[in-house]
Amino acid sequence: MKILNLKRNKLYLEDNKVIDVSPDIICKMDLSRKKELSIEEYKRVVYLAALSKSYFLLSRRDYTSKELEKKLLIKFQEKDIIKKVIAEIEGKGYIxxxxxxxxxxxxxxxxxxxxxxxxxxxxxxxxxxxxxxxxxxxNEVFKIKKLLSKISGKPHDKKINFLLRKGFDYESVKEALTGEE
CATH class of the missing domain: 1.10.10 (Arc Repressor Mutant, subunit A)
Structure with a gap:
């Protein structure tokens, strides 16, 4: 795969592929001197870039494995490599x-x-x-009672509808509202 350009942290390849690479990856793979990447080298660069990106994303907030996989697939489009990255991160306990x-x-x-x-x-x-x-x-009933304190001035049927929209089941809502009337 031919390297078209390497600017800052972006590696431009043929077929309009752009990979964000860290200075560490550039140095490790000696990308500044290369004009072409073999398939194995390309996969290694994508793997290292995806691993680096996943660490960055996980440093910002928690992700489920599916969320992280979707995010990485948008960026790198190499499903088998992304699966390896997710497996490694799960193995280390980050996800x-x-x-x-x-x-x-x-x-x-x-x-x-x-x-x-x-x-x-x-x-x-x-x-x-x-x-x-x-x-x-x-306890759902305890959660409901906490929410009821915020909507205490509302009519009974509006309280029920509000709680049902919040995802509480009707039995729990009834139980929480019995002592309120």
Whole structure:
């Protein structure tokens, strides 16, 4: 694969491919002197760049493995290499969907249904979500009562609708509202 240009941290290759490379990768792969990359060298550069990018992204916030994979695929478009990067990062413990789900459950003010939906959108498997809920000690009725203190002046039916939109199930809402009337 022919190297068209190397400016700062961008490696321009034929077929309109652009790879963000760190100075470390440039030095390690001796990219400043090369005019062409073999397939193996290209894959190595993409691997190192994807690994570097994933560390950068994970330093900013937590990601599920699916979220990180999507983000890296947009940037690098090499699915097999991205899979290796994700596997390495999971092996080192930087990505853990169970811990992510547990943390998400504890931080969320929403009900179980909405939390499950949001976690599924983020790529967390249903069995991991279920396990995280079993491990979490959050009580839905307690969450509902906390939310009710914020909407205390509203009519009864508006409170119910609000809580149902938040993802709480009807039985928990009824239980929390019984002592309020």
């Amino acid at each position: 853990d969907d169970f811990s992510y789900a547990k943390s998400f459950i504890e931080k969320s003010r929403d009900g179980r249904k909405k939390i499950e939906y949001d976690l599924r959108l983020r790529g967390v498997k249903p069995e991991i979500i279920k396990e995280a809920f079993n491990d979490s000690c959050e």
